[in-house]
Amino acid sequence: MAGTRIDYMELRDLVRELRASTNDSAIQRTTGLNRRTIRRYRAWASQHGLLTGDLPSIEHLAALAHDTLMTPAPPQTVSSLEPFRALALELHAAGVEGVAIRERLRERGFTGSLSAVYRFLAQLTPAQPDVTVRVETPPGQEAQVDFGYAGRMIDPVTGVLRKAWAFVMVLAWSRFMYVEFVWNQSVETWLLLHRHGFEFFGGVPHRVVLDNLKAGVTHADVDDPHIQHAYRECAEHYGFLVAPCRPRTPEHKGKVESGVHFVKRNFLGGRMPTTLTQANHDVLAWCQTTAGQRIHGTTKHVPILQFRATEQAALQALPASPYDLALWKAATVARDCYVVFNQAFYSVPFRFVGQTVHVRGGAADVRIYTTDWQLVATHQRATTAGERLTHPDHLPPTHRPGLLLGREMALDRATVIGPATEQVVRTLLDDTVVDRLRTVGRILQLAERVGAARLEAACVRALCYDAISHQAIKAILAQGLDHEPAPEPPAPPAQTYVRDAHDLLGHLFGGVVWN
Structure with missing residues (x-):
């Protein structure tokens, strides 16, 4: 009907019915429309020549119906913001929200509601339809x-x-x-x-x-x-x-x-x-x-x-081997020169203590990088939680002997230096009460400072004076006594003969007299 939204396809079908029959009752039974409505549409169709000749296209019919059937919309009520339009537009363009716009307009005499402000703003930016664009890609892409x-x-x-x-x-x-x-x-x-x-x-x-x-x-x-x-x-x-x-x-x-x-x-x-x-x-x-x-x-x-x-043929080929499932972690190098990764400990060069490093844990190895991606350490992957993997050269030189030295290693190093050094080391390690391994390590470390020859000479002198200790050997080196000729070994004590009480007093009991 006039003044309502028209389905132009249904209107075109109605025009066909009107052209085919003059019986409004029959058309009523077919379309379900009221006969007064049918008469009104028949008069409209006759007025515009739609009952004879070629039936116009749907586009022409829609335009004709829009111009002649639709009742003009009633004039809209003038917005209460109209006297303040220029200021409202300026505030809206500056990004000011509706509540703040209403407050600024009230300062200029505006008495309308917040809803009036929102209706005015809605006219400025009409709602856009929610459009979805479907994207299709080629096979394998x-x-x-x-x-x-x-x-x-x-x-x-x-x-x-x-x-x-x-x-x-x-x-x-x-x-x-x-x-x-x-x-x-x-x-x-x-x-x-x-x-x-x-x-x-x-x-x-x-x-x-x-x-x-x-x-x-x-x-x-x-x-x-x-x-x-x-x-x-x-x-x-x-x-x-x-x-x-x-x-x-x-x-x-x-x-x-x-x-x-x-x-x-x-x-x-x-x-x-x-x-x-x-x-x-x-x-x-x-x-x-x-x-x-x-x-x-x-x-x-x-x-x-x-x-x-x-699609299967359009996919890229699989690589020869699957990806090594590597995990990455940022870690801080602790004071003991280790980082923790997956509950195991891995050594890092001591110069990076306190710094943040990147740890990459692969299936077979663990690699450690600086923040600028320089590789500084590589270890085999630990197999158990709590395992500690160490490269000796990652530790400070002053801390290596006591941490890494064992009995067999100490004897091997002493043997290389000389027989006197070996004897000193063996004597200290044979102590049945005190663990002397740390002392041995400090003695062997002296070779790095003064050389193996001087340490061997100092050990010779220490043995001559039965002064087997780190302090004594260090003092010999400090005073340069290792450069002096080795002292003669002390003479063996004079031979004495000792008899037991039976030999001395046996004659008192019928034994042999001692001469």
Whole structure:
């Protein structure tokens, strides 16, 4: 009717009915319109020549109806802000909010409401429709990844229900997906899941789109996102580009968002709790059957057929070996010249004590870098918690002897220096009460200061005077006595003969007389 919103397709159908019949009752039965309404439309159609000749196009009919049937809108009420329009526009352009605008206008005599202010501002910036642009990529170009909460599953080790997460990787062109359930979203788990996904597809996409979760992106930024070190290495190893979404825009990875929802409502929907191992076994079959062989709602194709026919060949080849699951950590070198990584201790050159270093823990080794990425230490990966791996040259020279020296090593070093030094060391180590290893280390360290020849000479002199101690040998060296000729060994004591009481007094008891 006039004055209401008109469906122009229905209007065109009504005009056809009016052209075909003059019986308004019959048209009423067909269209359900009131006969007065039918008569009004018949008069309008006759007035504009629509009952004879060619039926105009829908565009012409819509324009004619808009101009002649629609009742002009009543004039709008003048806004109470109109006298203050110039000031309101100036404040709005400066970014001032509605409440503050009302306060500034009140200072100029405005008496209207806050709602009047908001209505006025709404006319300045009419609402824009929420537009979605669908982006499709070529085969093999893109994969999207995400986590979704999967409810509780049974831990196969403890038998206890635990929270589990579903990792979903979707190939953007074919919509073929890989799903795996895990207990956590750690960096190590994140990297392992990428490896499993690529191996499932038999190839690597050219880029991976992800949300800004910490396992992949340490700092979200539109222009310069900071990619987690291990994830960067993983991307370089497999040859894919990391493409984080803009912060708070999950719709930019809508394909995997839909995939996560499909896993929840189809595979997980109504499923009784099973072990994580069983769930992962079942979901792989589900990916290739239920999920892979359905007709996708958007593409209208079967994902697994699209994958096998086209996308699989467009993926990059897998590297010869899988990525070494390396973890990175920033650590401070402690006063004892060690950093802690995964509950084990690794030595670092003592000059870096107190500094922050980057620690990379691979499957076989641990590497330590300075903040400017200079490699300063490499160790084999510790096998047990609390293990301490040490390179002797990382420790201060003054601390090495007492820390690293053992009995056998001390004897070996003393033997190289000379027989007198060996005798001194052996004598000290043979003490059955006091541990003399530290003293031995200090004596041997004197060779680094004065040379092996002088230490050997000092030990010769110490043995002559039976002065076997660190202080005595150090004093001999300090006074230069090692340069003087070695003293003659003391003469053996005069021979004496000792008889026992039986020999002396035996004759008193009938024994032999002693002469």
